[in-house]
Amino acid sequence: xxxxxxxxxxxTQRRVREDRRFVVGKGNFVADIDVPNMKHVALxxxxxxxxxxxxxxxxxxxxxxxxxxxxxxxxxxxxxxxxMTGLDTPNVPRRPLAVDIARYAxxxxxxxxxxxxxxxxxxxxxxxxxxxxxxxxxxAEMAMEKDSVLVHQAHGxxxxxxxxxxxxxxDKDFAAAPRHLKLRVKWGRSSTVPIExxxxxxxxxxxxxxxxVWASIQMPRYNDQIGSxxxxxxxxxxxxxxxxxxxxxxxxxGIKHTVLCGYLSRRxxxxxxxxxxxxxxxxxxxxxxxxxxxxxxxxxxxDGVIHSMKMRALENVGAYAGRxxxxxxxxxxxxxxxxxxxxxxxxxxxxVTNKTTxxxxxxxxxxxxxxAIERVVDEVANTLGLDPMDVRRxxxxxxxxxxxxxxxxxxxxxxxxxxLIDKVLAHTSYEELKKKRDALRAQGMLAGIGIAAALExxxxxxxxxxxxxxxxxxxxxxxxxxxxxxxxxxxTATMHTTSSGQGHETLVGTVIGEVLGLDPELVRVVRPxxxxxxxxxxxxxxxxxxxxxxxxFEAAQKLKxxxxxxxxxxxxxxxxxxxxxxxxxxDRNAPDKRIKWADLVQIAHRNYHRMPPDMEPGLAVxxxxxxxxxxxxxxxxxRVQMYPCTSFxxxxxxxxxxxxxxxxxxxxYRIGHDCxxxxxxxxxxxxxxxxxxxxxxxxxxxxFAYDPEGQMIAQSFxxxxxxxxxxVPPVEIIHQVTPSPNTVLGQKGSxxxxxxxxxxxxxxxxxxxxxxxxxxxxxxxxxxxxxGDMIAEATAKKAS
Amino acid sequence: MKLDIGGEETxxxxxxxxxxxxxxxxxxxxxxxxxxxxxxxxxxxxxxVLALKVASVGGSFEGEISLSEKTPPSQCKIAVSGSGSLGxxxxxxxxxxxxxxxxxxxxxxxxxxxxxxxxxxxQRILKGVAKHLIGQFFTALRKQLAAPVS
Numbered sequence: 001x002x003x004x005x006x007x008x009x010x011x012t013q014r015r016v017r018e019d020r021r022f023v024v025g026k027g028n029f030v031a032d033i034d035v036p037n038m039k040h041v042a043l044x045x046x047x048x049x050x051x052x053x054x055x056x057x058x059x060x061x062x063x064x065x066x067x068x069x070x071x072x073x074x075x076x077x078x079x080x081x082x083x084m085t086g087l088d089t090p091n092v093p094r095r096p097l098a099v100d101i102a103r104y105a106x107x108x109x110x111x112x113x114x115x116x117x118x119x120x121x122x123x124x125x126x127x128x129x130x131x132x133x134x135x136x137x138x139x140a141e142m143a144m145e146k147d148s149v150l151v152h153q154a155h156g157x158x159x160x161x162x163x164x165x166x167x168x169x170x171d172k173d174f175a176a177a178p179r180h181l182k183l184r185v186k187w188g189r190s191s192t193v194p195i196e197x198x199x200x201x202x203x204x205x206x207x208x209x210x211x212x213v214w215a216s217i218q219m220p221r222y223n224d225q226i227g228s229x230x231x232x233x234x235x236x237x238x239x240x241x242x243x244x245x246x247x248x249x250x251x252x253x254g255i256k257h258t259v260l261c262g263y264l265s266r267r268x269x270x271x272x273x274x275x276x277x278x279x280x281x282x283x284x285x286x287x288x289x290x291x292x293x294x295x296x297x298x299x300x301x302x303d304g305v306i307h308s309m310k311m312r313a314l315e316n317v318g319a320y321a322g323r324x325x326x327x328x329x330x331x332x333x334x335x336x337x338x339x340x341x342x343x344x345x346x347x348x349x350x351x352v353t354n355k356t357t358x359x360x361x362x363x364x365x366x367x368x369x370x371x372a373i374e375r376v377v378d379e380v381a382n383t384l385g386l387d388p389m390d391v392r393r394x395x396x397x398x399x400x401x402x403x404x405x406x407x408x409x410x411x412x413x414x415x416x417x418x419x420l421i422d423k424v425l426a427h428t429s430y431e432e433l434k435k436k437r438d439a440l441r442a443q444g445m446l447a448g449i450g451i452a453a454a455l456e457x458x459x460x461x462x463x464x465x466x467x468x469x470x471x472x473x474x475x476x477x478x479x480x481x482x483x484x485x486x487x488x489x490x491x492t493a494t495m496h497t498t499s500s501g502q503g504h505e506t507l508v509g510t511v512i513g514e515v516l517g518l519d520p521e522l523v524r525v526v527r528p529x530x531x532x533x534x535x536x537x538x539x540x541x542x543x544x545x546x547x548x549x550x551x552x553f554e555a556a557q558k559l560k561x562x563x564x565x566x567x568x569x570x571x572x573x574x575x576x577x578x579x580x581x582x583x584x585x586x587d588r589n590a591p592d593k594r595i596k597w598a599d600l601v602q603i604a605h606r607n608y609h610r611m612p613p614d615m616e617p618g619l620a621v622x623x624x625x626x627x628x629x630x631x632x633x634x635x636x637x638x639r640v641q642m643y644p645c646t647s648f649x650x651x652x653x654x655x656x657x658x659x660x661x662x663x664x665x666x667x668x669y670r671i672g673h674d675c676x677x678x679x680x681x682x683x684x685x686x687x688x689x690x691x692x693x694x695x696x697x698x699x700x701x702x703x704f705a706y707d708p709e710g711q712m713i714a715q716s717f718x719x720x721x722x723x724x725x726x727x728v729p730p731v732e733i734i735h736q737v738t739p740s741p742n743t744v745l746g747q748k749g750s751x752x753x754x755x756x757x758x759x760x761x762x763x764x765x766x767x768x769x770x771x772x773x774x775x776x777x778x779x780x781x782x783x784x785x786x787x788g789d790m791i792a793e794a795t796a797k798k799a800s
Numbered sequence: 801m802k803l804d805i806g807g808e809e810t811x812x813x814x815x816x817x818x819x820x821x822x823x824x825x826x827x828x829x830x831x832x833x834x835x836x837x838x839x840x841x842x843x844x845x846x847x848x849v850l851a852l853k854v855a856s857v858g859g860s861f862e863g864e865i866s867l868s869e870k871t872p873p874s875q876c877k878i879a880v881s882g883s884g885s886l887g888x889x890x891x892x893x894x895x896x897x898x899x900x901x902x903x904x905x906x907x908x909x910x911x912x913x914x915x916x917x918x919x920x921x922x923q924r925i926l927k928g929v930a931k932h933l934i935g936q937f938f939t940a941l942r943k944q945l946a947a948p949v950s
Binding site: 105 | 801802859860883884887888913915916920924
């Protein structure tokens, strides 16, 4: 990779430093936190999709040995404020425990505190709650209807958000285009299902007035939210960021768990811990992902060039809303995908129903949208009898078009999509693959090729908040890094959030090592608690390589500048003549005149008389990073620069379906991937492989399904099917590096790679396989049971 | 979830013997799977305490069982409702007894609705579980019928 040869440590195959402690089983997860005198919480949940809580009998539970407290929603509501939400919907309050009415099967109603989790669970069994069943609604389209049952009576409707944007001359472009098509695509309710469920430990110290919080968390403004719900200053909330998080990809947002435990610790005077079991996590952990219905229309020419698109995205957010309706907002930043579509109409609708509350999932709504776009592109090809590869080539943005501004206002930074596709096809011939598919078909198998070209907007800022809620004026989403060199010359850098396996310590060490020309292993990376931290937006939105990497880079530059100034002053030369190199400063005109690292440290820490005048002693620098290209609010017609970078991925796969079984199997998987400069190849590879496995799950297996009575029927791994090593095929990754002009090293994000294109590629492949039977399917997950029936019916029809 | 149950069973005992066994709380307590206690609440109304395990969840279950529309010795309606850590359930079933040359034929049928945890984790196997529990009931009932009348 000649593009990256300018680096010493960046882009090299270095180990991921966090791996050592995980491999030997020495991670420090929330379940490893043991605070003296800690008590345990268990929950009583509502068995009905909607019910009025008529009475709660706590006596039997309270009488049990080892039981300390039984908390209900009414008391908790007295002592706390509702949880923070993204939209202004005051009549849809979200609280940790249901008050008067429970709105989904599994919603928490009562919390029991006991000496052990087992005792708490036994006592939870003994709590008697008298319910009156209420009518409920599960389906998003039904919930939108005028006469629908209302999930929140006081809100007056089930619609939380209904906003239409028109970018460009949509009507004109539709009228001018000779061809139109309509497609309905459904993305089923799935999530990320981390190995570690959510857990939190809280402890209140009344004499210091500090609430200590250890949690398996990945949530923006977590400390702000805790402080405001508990009605204490945020300076009284100390979140310990040095807790390892066992997987998240967006869903580790246990704010309700934390507010509940925080309240209990303050009320009871001892530390409490709540760690979900798997059932609690899947049913009432509020960690479901998007459930989205797309109605898409495309206007295109006989050549397959798509001129305009109309998309309605209807999101079923579940019973309450946190940030989740915003998952309709992020895709605005890549609403045309990698294509030169001139105009777009986008209607974003979010409704509440009597299902589990939704949270953020990897890609923040982008992967479902990518499926809708990619299915449309394939259908355009189908209707014209053109090859889907050719149709993509005709529509893709060309490298000379960059920077390219899409109709919704975001400027894509850089890319060379066609070159990456050519690289993939040079590796695996498309013509050969088609022959292979046709040979399989000749043998009686169903076989299909799926291609998908997808974008990963990265470097997340929060502009979608202002786009969907004009009362929000947030135009930054900071991240920061502090570097201190101690009195004996060791380097310690800080980051100010938790990590959920993304390798941020490796990232910060590598970037600082690169700037300072020192071995990254020499850079200690730690996470202080929230009271000792600089502002941080947390590792969401595929942003940390760009934002934390950027902050570390800029802080290291400041350190370098200071060291250079100290060296120049001590050498008695003007700063511009001084050169910093690998920890030393020398005179450009006399390279032998140099000051070593130890002496620079000695001057800064102990010899103020040798420092340049008016310079702060010591070696401590920090940088708070603004999102590149950010800082503006949306225009009146809803145009705004969203994310600063766009990574590109191109998937090409072969799927076979035995017509007797209906079960899709992936026979070949190739992905071309371009996330600009790669800081650590192992991390990017891990993200991409994991993302593809995640995408296979969403496309084929995973769904939090509900029965017509409102019960979630997939709340264990018997029914919520995760892809295993049997279902995830070998994947070959073909790399390309197109640096971003907007970032310090040319890097782009990779936290969502693979996931953003895999479901689209699989949906296209399955539909290509079904094509000879004249049938198609656009409902994900593409279940073997459904496919089997469809294939049988179509085969019978064909035979008759 | 909704659950349809129904079937036929034959017993060696005469119809009166089957009828009285089915109306005897002491016999029913022995026959209902997982029954820990059965307390008479009134005429043909009992409080039930069960301990059951379905799929990966197990737990206690408290409920009520009542018999109505009785036509001795041939017909009866049974209503069951209850809730517990496992979830909740309601069910209504009728059974009819017909004398046979060598014993008694029972026909039964009804509908249940099950909610809560058990509906979610065990739905795929609930029908099988219901069948299994019903089978256990009849096996135990045959044992009771075979025992000498006390």
